[in-house]
Amino acid sequence: MKILVCISNVPDTTTKIKFNNEKTEFDKTGVQWIINPWDELALTRALELKETSNGVITAVTVATVGLIDSEPTIRKALAIGADNAVRVNANPKDAYYVAGQIAEVVKKDGYEIVICGIESSDYNGSAVGGMLSEFLEYSSVSSVSGMNIDGGNIVVNREIDGGKETLAVKAPFVAVVQKGIAINPRIPNMRGIMMAKTKSLAVVEPAAMDELTSYETYELPAAKAACKMISAENVKELIDLLHNEAKVI
Amino acid sequence: MNFEFTEEQIMIQQAARDYAQRELIKDVIERDATGRFPSDHIKNLADLGFLGMLVDPKYDGGGMDTVSYVLAMEEISKVDSSCAVVMSVNNSLVCYGIEKYGNEEQKEKFLKPLARGEKIGAFLLSEPEAGSDATSQRTRAVDMGDHYIINGTKNWITNANCGSTYIVIAQTDPAKGHKGINAIIVEKNTPGITLGPHEDKMGMRSSDTHSVMFNDVKVPKENRIGDDGFGFSFAMKTLEGGRIGIASQALGIASGAFERAVQYSKERKAFGKELMYHQSVAFKLAEMAVKIENARNLCLKAAWLKDQHQPYGIASAMAKQYAADIAMEVTTEAVQIHGGYGYVKEYHVERLMREAKLTQIYEGTSEIQKIVISRAVLGK
Numbered sequence A: 001m002k003i004l005v006c007i008s009n010v011p012d013t014t015t016k017i018k019f020n021n022e023k024t025e026f027d028k029t030g031v032q033w034i035i036n037p038w039d040e041l042a043l044t045r046a047l048e049l050k051e052t053s054n055g056v057i058t059a060v061t062v063a064t065v066g067l068i069d070s071e072p073t074i075r076k077a078l079a080i081g082a083d084n085a086v087r088v089n090a091n092p093k094d095a096y097y098v099a100g101q102i103a104e105v106v107k108k109d110g111y112e113i114v115i116c117g118i119e120s121s122d123y124n125g126s127a128v129g130g131m132l133s134e135f136l137e138y139s140s141v142s143s144v145s146g147m148n149i150d151g152g153n154i155v156v157n158r159e160i161d162g163g164k165e166t167l168a169v170k171a172p173f174v175a176v177v178q179k180g181i182a183i184n185p186r187i188p189n190m191r192g193i194m195m196a197k198t199k200s201l202a203v204v205e206p207a208a209m210d211e212l213t214s215y216e217t218y219e220l221p222a223a224k225a226a227c228k229m230i231s232a233e234n235v236k237e238l239i240d241l242l243h244n245e246a247k248v249i
Numbered sequence B: 001m002n003f004e005f006t007e008e009q010i011m012i013q014q015a016a017r018d019y020a021q022r023e024l025i026k027d028v029i030e031r032d033a034t035g036r037f038p039s040d041h042i043k044n045l046a047d048l049g050f051l052g053m054l055v056d057p058k059y060d061g062g063g064m065d066t067v068s069y070v071l072a073m074e075e076i077s078k079v080d081s082s083c084a085v086v087m088s089v090n091n092s093l094v095c096y097g098i099e100k101y102g103n104e105e106q107k108e109k110f111l112k113p114l115a116r117g118e119k120i121g122a123f124l125l126s127e128p129e130a131g132s133d134a135t136s137q138r139t140r141a142v143d144m145g146d147h148y149i150i151n152g153t154k155n156w157i158t159n160a161n162c163g164s165t166y167i168v169i170a171q172t173d174p175a176k177g178h179k180g181i182n183a184i185i186v187e188k189n190t191p192g193i194t195l196g197p198h199e200d201k202m203g204m205r206s207s208d209t210h211s212v213m214f215n216d217v218k219v220p221k222e223n224r225i226g227d228d229g230f231g232f233s234f235a236m237k238t239l240e241g242g243r244i245g246i247a248s249q250a251l252g253i254a255s256g257a258f259e260r261a262v263q264y265s266k267e268r269k270a271f272g273k274e275l276m277y278h279q280s281v282a283f284k285l286a287e288m289a290v291k292i293e294n295a296r297n298l299c300l301k302a303a304w305l306k307d308q309h310q311p312y313g314i315a316s317a318m319a320k321q322y323a324a325d326i327a328m329e330v331t332t333e334a335v336q337i338h339g340g341y342g343y344v345k346e347y348h349v350e351r352l353m354r355e356a357k358l359t360q361i362y363e364g365t366s367e368i369q370k371i372v373i374s375r376a377v378l379g380k
Helices: A037-052 A068-080 A095-109 A128-136 A190-196 A235-245 B007-034 B039-047 B066-079 B081-101 B104-116 B174-180 B231-267 B279-307 B313-343 B349-359 B366-378
Strands: A002-006 A009-011 A033-035 A059-066 A084-089 A113-117 A139-150 A153-160 A163-169 A173-177 A201-204 B121-124 B140-143 B147-158 B165-171 B181-187 B193-195 B209-220
Touching: A002 A037, A002 A095, A002 A128, A009 A068, A033 A037, A033 A068, A037 A059, A037 A068, A037 A113, A037 A139, A037 A173, A059 A068, A059 A095, A068 A084, A068 A190, A068 A201, A068 B007, A084 A095, A095 A128, A113 A128, A128 A139, A128 A173, A139 A163, A190 B007, B007 B039, B007 B066, B007 B081, B007 B349, B039 B081, B066 B081, B066 B231, B066 B279, B081 B104, B081 B121, B081 B147, B081 B165, B081 B181, B081 B231, B104 B165, B121 B147, B140 B165, B147 B165, B147 B181, B165 B231, B174 B181, B181 B209, B181 B231, B231 B279, B231 B313, B231 B349, B279 B313, B313 B349, B313 B366
Parallel strands: A002 A059, A002 A113, A059 A084, A084 A201, A113 A173, A139 A173, B121 B165
Antiparallel strands: A009 A033, A139 A153, A153 A163, B140 B147, B147 B209, B165 B181, B193 B209
């Protein structure tokens, strides 16, 4: 079986978010790009499964929809241990577009297990995994926090309200994974960093798709107001502030 | 000129940062208190390839350049200099010394396990009466035809207990002065070697520092590095590269303390506003930033010269002297910015200040670096 891990190229989580003057585009100046943290955990688990599956998993591929400036992030995934990579040479406009393009990669190369992080840390849409399974007509499991392969049997764990759920899954399927799928993202070692340059990074042109979304404007959230400390005895002042200043009661 | 790092260099920097910020930080205060050696971290750093990162891949190393090494050393040292010094000694003294000056048999037998991090190396130069004055070696390696018999004591030896491959600098022919000195690879399990107690140091307390005593230690002659009498020259040339490692460590100590001071100055309020809005603090931070940037540039310049196979001894002496001295200044100011919190262990900066002090002392004191630099300046 082959695993495809979908990788998003996202700004470092400590990035100070800015927009252009018209507030129609994210300002990428000086931004450091990373693998989306949930995707990095997904890749780590995929590699662990390959290493412990006694040959059941034959390869782990990563796929990204992105322009050439996303390649350093893809090469980091190769350094971490992915066997090869595919970059769909397009601007990732929205979740529908990304899912559609990744679906074409899956259809072409045939992956039995497709893993997506539950969301990306830039737009937090949480939509690609579900859309991708629809495009592919694969079954999908959401909120996966554990995945194991024993022979040909695939078992996944899900966090549900008030407990955990364990499911046996038949390939092919899409797993939408969340925190817990791996303990920590794997750190690339020197050998991996050197070998990343020699691994295949295929660039494919995007399939023709309708654009369903356009961005009108961006806005930053309002700055956090200063915290007012009120004495525990002064309930009257608290009620007054909540009513007249915060206007929440 | 090009001040941009390559993709690989950035990846190595990130890998070192990730490991330091995620793993080393967890127990660094406890290890500082107890002096416990970080065996688990050293194993992990070896698995990541950091212990032999400069060694050619044909000898099982990472094949990385010295610029990458500076970046990695800075990131590890921001959090934990006790681990960084293991990395520095193994890479830039022991592995480099054997790779550059050893023969093929020595590289096969000793360098490969060191580069893989399966074995750790130690560099035995300092003596009770010969620290910076390396010509005054009292340890004797008497030539017995097909082997040497070594007697003497070495002091302040980093990796003395965890290490199993020693490079020992010893006097074979006192009549020839420093030209009678040899560098000999000695395996720690050789009969006649004993260790003194773990040194209870001011800083870098979980690094493994002991004195090492040699009592009629028999070592085969094929373990000598280079020709007879090459030992002093070997030590000086190897230490030129070692200075880049310690300079980068000092840089990391300074930048680690600086990052904490910046963060603290954004959070801590005094007189109704955050510390960063007080000019006295903001100016301190500006001065610290300039010193760190200068130190970083000196380290990278020395590393770049080494990578270009150009002479780098003076540049590495400048980097070591300057980075060590500003590490002391910057960490002291970081403690000052933290006020009372800076004086307690929880906030890390007092530990970084104690660690900074050692960088002015070991692998050539700041004064020795100034001798090297002034001789070059004066054309002596």
